[in-house]
Amino acid sequence: MWEDALKEDGQCWKIFCAPLKTVRKGSMMLVTTRSQKVADGVRTMKPFKLNGLKDNVFWNFFKLCMFGSESSNNNPELEHIGRSILPKLKGSLLGAKTLGRLLRMNLDTRHWNNVLESELWELSQEETDILPALRLSYLYLPLYLKRCYSFCAVYPKDHEFEKDTLAGIWVAEGFVEPQGDIPIQDIACQYFEDLVSRSFFQKVRGTYVIHDLLHDMVQLVAKHDCFILGKKSDFHKIPQIVRHLSILSKNEIDCSKLRSLCKHTKLRTLLCTTSSGNNIAASVMAHWCNELARLRMIFYACIDGIPDSIGNLKHLRYLQISRAACPPKRFLPPTFSSLYNLQILRVREIELESLSADFSNLITFRGFELCGFQYYSKYQLNYGDGTEAELKNKSYLHGLEVRWSSSRLGQRNYEKAEVLNVVQLPTSSRSLLLLDYPGVSTKLVAATTIANINII
Numbered sequence: 001m002w003e004d005a006l007k008e009d010g011q012c013w014k015i016f017c018a019p020l021k022t023v024r025k026g027s028m029m030l031v032t033t034r035s036q037k038v039a040d041g042v043r044t045m046k047p048f049k050l051n052g053l054k055d056n057v058f059w060n061f062f063k064l065c066m067f068g069s070e071s072s073n074n075n076p077e078l079e080h081i082g083r084s085i086l087p088k089l090k091g092s093l094l095g096a097k098t099l100g101r102l103l104r105m106n107l108d109t110r111h112w113n114n115v116l117e118s119e120l121w122e123l124s125q126e127e128t129d130i131l132p133a134l135r136l137s138y139l140y141l142p143l144y145l146k147r148c149y150s151f152c153a154v155y156p157k158d159h160e161f162e163k164d165t166l167a168g169i170w171v172a173e174g175f176v177e178p179q180g181d182i183p184i185q186d187i188a189c190q191y192f193e194d195l196v197s198r199s200f201f202q203k204v205r206g207t208y209v210i211h212d213l214l215h216d217m218v219q220l221v222a223k224h225d226c227f228i229l230g231k232k233s234d235f236h237k238i239p240q241i242v243r244h245l246s247i248l249s250k251n252e253i254d255c256s257k258l259r260s261l262c263k264h265t266k267l268r269t270l271l272c273t274t275s276s277g278n279n280i281a282a283s284v285m286a287h288w289c290n291e292l293a294r295l296r297m298i299f300y301a302c303i304d305g306i307p308d309s310i311g312n313l314k315h316l317r318y319l320q321i322s323r324a325a326c327p328p329k330r331f332l333p334p335t336f337s338s339l340y341n342l343q344i345l346r347v348r349e350i351e352l353e354s355l356s357a358d359f360s361n362l363i364t365f366r367g368f369e370l371c372g373f374q375y376y377s378k379y380q381l382n383y384g385d386g387t388e389a390e391l392k393n394k395s396y397l398h399g400l401e402v403r404w405s406s407s408r409l410g411q412r413n414y415e416k417a418e419v420l421n422v423v424q425l426p427t428s429s430r431s432l433l434l435l436d437y438p439g440v441s442t443k444l445v446a447a448t449t450i451a452n453i454n455i456i
Contacts (some may be wrong), residue, residue, distance in 0.1 A: 052091035061093065062086055065100025076102075081112040088121050088132065094213055095133030098199045102137045134217045137198070147175045148191050149200055153222035154244040154269060157215050158205040159235070163192050168344050168367060172297050172317035173268065185366075232257065244269035258284045262291035273301045278310075282307050289313055311335030317364075320346035337361045347368070 020029070033039050053061065066082055067075065082103070089095045103112055116392070120132040120139070141149065148170050152161075167188035170176050176188045195201055201208040210218070226244045229235070230426045234436070235257055238245070242264050247253070258281075261267070272287070277288035288295075297318040310316075316339050359365065402447035 013243040053093075058089075058091060058096070059083070059086055062100050062399060063091070063097040065097050068104065075107065077109055078107060078112055081109070081116055085116050085236045086110075087352055090131070092131050092133065094199070094211055095131045098214075099133040101198045102140050131213065131217075134214060135221075138198075138217060138221060141198075144175065144177055145191060145195060148188075149195055150218055151175065151244060152226065153215075153219045154228065154246050155273060156228055156246070156248060157212055158209060160204075160209060161201065162207055167192055169297055169318055172343050174296070201333040202330035235260065238264065240264065241266055243267060244271075246271040246273065248273055253282050255281055259287045262287060265292065266294060267292050268294055269297045270295060271299045272303075273299070285310075292321060306335045306336070308335045311338035313339065315341055316340050318344045320344075320348070322348045340364070343367060377428075 010094060020027075023237075030082070031039075031042055043374055052058065062082065062085075063069075066078070085099070089099070099115070105341070106112075115136055118132075118136055118139075119256050120135050138146065138149070151170070151173065152166075155161075167185060170188045170191065171184050176191065178184055179187055192201070194202070196208065200210070200214060202211060213443070219250040224239045224241055224245075226239050227234075227242045227336045228248055229238065229247045238261075243266055245264070245267055247270075249257075261270075285300075285303060285305075286392075289307055289309035289312050293312060294315055296315050297315050298313075298316065299320045300322065302323040303321060306321075310333065319339075319342065338361065340361055341364055342362050343364050345365070346367075346369040349371075377388065444447070
C-alpha cells in the first residue's frame, strides 16, 4: 500500500515499483492520493473516488469537535457561525477536528467570527495544497506552542515522537517558559499534551506522529528556520538563516560538503541520521564544533568520535549519540567538562567502561541516559569511588535510566548489577529506570537514601 502519493514524477513511480516486479501472481497494490494526475498516472483500473461523509454526518462530527457533544442548544449564535464555516472545510475530517478544537478553546462570538472571516479562506488553493483550516488552527495557537510545534518541521514525515524526549529537546532549545516552582520538564510535557488535545499529534502504538497534511503545513510556516537535507543536491537549497537542520541522506556525503554547513552560523540544531555505516568523520565534527558556536542540540546516529573541540560549544544543552567508532575509553574527551550548560546526555549502543570526563562543572545537568551501560569489574571501583560523574551534586537531575546490554552479560552479572550501589543520586531524583537489570534485588544504595524515588 502506498498512502497519500503526491509526486507526479513518473521516474519516482518506476523506482518504487522496481523491486516489485517478481511478486507472486495475483498480488495487488493500493494507492491513495489527493492528486487526480497521480491517480491517472499509476492506475491499472478505474480509480475509486471517495466522496466523504454526507453533509448531516459531517456537521454532527464538526459540532462534536466544537462543543464536546452533538448538542449546541445553549449556543445558537455559535452554531450559526459554525454552520457558516462548515462549507469552507470541504469535507476534511482533519480540518474539522483541528479547527473544531480550536474554536472549542474559546467560546467567544468575536473569536469565532474572526475565524469565519479570515482572509486565509480566500487564498487560491490547488487540490493538493494545505487546507486553510489547518493554517488557521496553527495561526491561533499561543506563541509558546507555535515555537514548539514549528520546530517539528526539522523531522521527516512519519517520524515517531516520544513525549518526554521531545519535551526535553524543547527545554534545551529555550522554547519552554518557566512557571514558578513547577519543573520545567513537566511544563514542556504539558505543552505536548496541549498539542495532542488540539489534534496536532496523533497517538499510534505508544508513540506520536504528525499527520502528513499537518507536516506539510508546519514545513511551510517554518521553511526559513527548519530544513531537511535528503540528498547532495539539497545543499544549495538550505536557507541562509536556517536554525534547525536534519541530515537524512542514505548515501555518503562528501566531507567538504558537510564542512560547508559552517557558513550557516545561526544553526541551533543539528540532527545527523545518516544510514548505517556512514559515520560522521571526527574531522567534520571538529570543524562544526569550532565554527557553529550557537548549537544547542546535537543528535548523531553514528560518529567516528567526539573531538576535543566540543568544549567550544558553550551553549550546547542536549547531546545524543547512538553509535561511535572510537574506543569506549576515548568517547568523552576531557574538554567535555566545559559544557557548562549541558542539560541532557543520551548515549545509546555504546559500552562505556567509565565516565572519564569531569561532570562536576555541568551545573545545569538534569538528564542522563546510558543504553548499553557496561561496567567491567576492573573499572567498577574507578566509578564506585563515587565521584567520576558527581551525580549527587546535580540538583537538576530528576531521573537516571540505565540499560545493560544482554550480549555482554555472563557469569559476572552480580558484579555488574552492583555498580548501582556506588552511584550516588541527588535527593531531587524521582525515578531510577533499570532496563535488562541482571540483579535479583532492587534494594540499592543509590536509592535507599531518597524517600520518594520510584524504581522501575
